[in-house]
């Protein structure tokens with residue numbers, strides 16, 4: 001098989017800290033290479049070196065038999081190497097066509113954009129590649145899945161021979177991910193070489209031909225996907241066996257702690273359910289089903305139009321998140337970067353953001369010893385990869401930033417903890433650790449509401465699951481009724497027994 005690109009002995013340090021050490025990577029024509037490793041292993045850094053964002057300290061890169069020295073992303077893109085980041089780089093108030101050909105628009109004699117030609121070129125490109133997009137749609141109005149298709153169309157428009165995808169499915173529904181896999185299959189047929197970064201083992205096996213594993217910036221080798229078991233891959237990544245991806249629970253389910261009756265907000269209609277002490281109560285559904293919105297209403301972020309909420313049998317009115325926190329409810333949001341971090345603050349400062357009031361002394365000053373204890377606790381419990389608690393959080397890898405936010409909310413020790421997609425972007429080893437933390441919480445009689453798009457997680461972790469579809473509750477499944485098939489059946493809006 002033809003090798004399109006060869007990275008040899010790549011090393012990179014940031015302020016004397018070595019994050020890549022003699023790493024090799026080969027990208028083959030028409031193949032998907034999975035790039036695996038724990039949070040902070042160096043995957044994104046390696047891709048950023050290839051795409052010209054960072055400069056390598058050592059090593060060589062050979063592309064189509066010539067050495068290249070990527071200096072900036074534009075140069076690399078012109079060569080035919082494109083990268084699609086998790087945080088998509090699109091301009092929201094422009095159309096699909098304007099975004100795809102950004103800065104390369106066809107011009108008329110007056111040096112103005114020739115829209116007729118721009119839309120025609122775009123329609124042709126979309127049709128040829130089976131991309132279901134409308135060239136005139138404004139990008140800001142599209143779903144994350146569609147936005148990603150725009151990025152892919154852009155990559156194809158550069159005649160890319162290599163496309164790098166950094167956790168492309170982390171914000172996609174299962175349905176949208178499946179569409180992306182179909183697009184990847186057709187790119188493969190055209191001979192495009194793809195690097196696919198993901199923490200989801202199921203999709204690594206679904207889409208990759210080979211996998212390369214990094215651990216702590218070191219090259220742990222490459223495997224054919226058909227010749228390696230999931231257990232072996234996890235051991236290569238983590239350096240030890242993980243006995244069980246879903247640790248055993250031994251929680252006892254008690255009385256009802258939260259009861260929601262006919263809750264209606266702008267986004268959800270007539271939702272009724274209850275959560276019991278010691279229970280992991282799951283909420284499943286496709287993107288836009290109203291899972292997050294139900295919890296936002298209960299937590300006092302969105303206005304409740306009608307309906308009632310009872311906590312320990314007492315009717316309560318939660319008008320804002322402070323009241324929710326005072327009542328023992330915690331909420332780890334879905335868009336953690338936007339809602340949960342101050343990027344220019346240190347790990348330590350970010351660790352205590354949610355509990356500043358709790359760690360102030362009687363004179364209103366922050367108790368620094370407590371601050372240090374809490375941040376070190378989070379670093380240890382969630383294995384946050386950072387030089388120290390003084391590190392500015394924006395320099396941590398994406399997954400490690402997420403761990404700090406989850407840890408911060410766990411420190412509040414609420415009676416009911418709402419976790420919105422808590423393991424998105426988190427590596428397999430830490431996922432198991434987060435599941436153990438959930439089990440510890442419920443073992444103490446506290447409750448967890450787990451919103452999740454990962455079906456294996458829902459099936460293995462939840463005691464009951466409420467399935468939603470387009471703002472409505474379809475079904476609450478009891479433990480013995482929970483299966484991936486049943487969840488999908490109700491999630492797509494079907495009614496009745498299955």
Ligand SMILES: Nc1ncnc2c1ncn2[C@@H]1O[C@H](COP(=O)(O)OP(=O)(O)OP(=O)(O)O)[C@@H](O)[C@H]1O
Nearest residue numbers: 014019039040041042043044045395396397398399
């Ligand atoms: N600009 C930077 N300055 C300092 N350190 C950095 C910088 N960028 C990355 N690092 C460090 O390099 C290491 C590797 O980070 P990288 O983002 O490549 O990890 P990753 O494997 O992509 O992780 P994740 O799965 O969490 O996205 C981390 O320890 C991170 O803190």
